[in-house]
Amino acid sequence: MTASWIVAGIGVIVSLLGWYMTPGNWGYGIFGFGLAWIVLGILDMFRAPARSR
Secondary structure: OHHHHHHHHHHHHHHHHHHHOOOOHHHHHHHHHHHHHHHHHHHHHHOOOHHHO
């Protein structure tokens, strides 16, 4: 669970970096990459731990 929060937190930081760069193409790419990290971190929170499988 801790790793999921770290991944989502890094996604927020990267998304904010991309948000401030948005007029350029690099900004949109970095923003999308950060959003993908956020989504993957949140999805990982709902996954069952390996110990319970």
